[in-house]
Amino acid sequence: MSLLQSLRLSHPFLLAVPAALLLAACSAPPPDEQEAVSTEAQQAADAAAAPADEAGKATEAPPVGSCDASQAQGLVGQTYTDALGSQAQQDASAQELRVLRPDDMTTMEFVGERLNVELDEKNVVSGVRCG
Structure with missing residues (x-):
């Protein structure tokens, strides 16, 4: 009888523990954490999309050329x-x-x-x- 077979027969839970640990590592973070990360990412995207000067007024890109x-x-x-x-x-x-x-x-x-x-x-x- 091989070592693996003897472990499986004498201590079947030893094989279940690594499988349970692997499944736990793949689970999603708690919903509160996901929501916080999503909110933070959205705030960063909004800030990047609307650059502002010191007074908080949105700045506009300068015109590129005079052609119309x-x-x-x-x-x-x-x-x-x-x-x-x-x-x-x-x-x-x-x-x-x-x-x-x-x-x-x-x-x-x-x-x-x-x-x-x-x-x-x-x-x-x-x-x-x-x-």
Whole structure:
């Protein structure tokens, strides 16, 4: 008879103790503790989402660039010309103009002073955005 078999026969509770300890270690913390942790996490998230100055007033992010694409949305649906692009740049108060044609390779950096005019295959403006 092996040692394990003899322990099982003479002291069956010895095998149950480790199993009970393992199950106890996997149990969830008490509900009060869970609620406290959830509340603390929610408070931290709220504080991070709404930064405030010394007076407790919420601060706003500074504007990024002067481009205002809403002023050039009338271009959508029109055939693009250089004169149309120049007028759109002026209307949007953009310092740069970038014309994006299908299959053009572009960089992904955001430039708040740049107006992007997106064209379709027929050279018709399909979108206008800053960046």
